[in-house]
Amino acid sequence: MVSEGNAQPTRCGFAGDEAPGAPRVYVLPAPVAPAGAPPEAARRLARQHARAALRSLLAHDLGCAPEAIDLSDTRGQPVRAAGHERIGLSISHEHALSLLALCPDGAVGVDVVRVPAASDADELRRAAHLFLEPNMAAALDQEAHEATFSIAFAAAWAAHEARLKCIGQPLVEWSSALSARLAGVRSAAVELPPWAAADHVAAVAWRAAGLGG
Incomplete structure (x- = not known):
């Protein structure tokens, strides 16, 4: 697997990626943490690496230096670039890789999920019926x-999490109110490169500016 800390983001395709206003999605291998580093330290390093990559991508779009981009850093809140709040930004981390998304004029959410062990199927089915759209949970059954099932669940979960991130909503049990909030949010499976696709799935969700939330 590619894992060099200085690797560049690789753009990923998805259905609808050429539509006007569609986001751009990139995958980035996480840097290798020092030997013996605790998991939280490795995750923090991956987060810093991903934010630096996102800052560089955004700076290229805006024609400025990366140092001029001030990204928000509030846990549980979507990433925002000061002075450029109309640009949707999203980051997701999972097991040695990060996913980045930029949307020029609207909200965006991205999520990457490691395919769970098949032995966890019973627990995952319960989670699906609690958190996912009923039709989606029924399809998983x-x-x-x-x-x-593990692959299908991971794909459904990634799509759901991406949609939640798009509207700035933490994970909650499914409800009619949540269904109404998600109306108009598009989602698509992200095409990961071979080194990442072996045991991960990913999704992106977006909504053009002016469609509410």
């Missing part, structure tokens, strides 16, 4: 083979 049709996946009888545990390995196939």
Whole structure:
């Protein structure tokens, strides 16, 4: 697997990525943490690396130096660039890789999920019925083979989390109110490169400015 800390973001495709106003999505391998570093230190290093990459991408778009980009850093809140709040930004981390998204004029959310172990299927089915859209949870029930179910669950979960991030909503149980808030939010599976796609799935969600939230 690619894991060099100085690797550059790789742009990823998805259905609808050429539409006007669609976001751009990039995958980035996380840097290798020092030997013996605790998991939180490795995650912090990956987060810093991803934010630096996002800052560079945004600076290129705006024609300025990366140092001129001031990104917000409030845990649980979407990333924002001071003075450029109309540009949607999103970051997701999972097991040695990060996903970045930029939307020129609207909200965006991105999520990457490591495919869970097939042995966790029963617990994941319960989570699906608690948090996911009922039709999506019902569709997952049709996946009888545990390995196939794990992949389908990861894809559905990534799409759901991406949509939640797009509207700035933490994970909550499914409700009619949540369904109404998610109306108009588009989502698509992200095409990861081979080094990342072996055990991960990812999704992006976006909504053009002016559609409410």
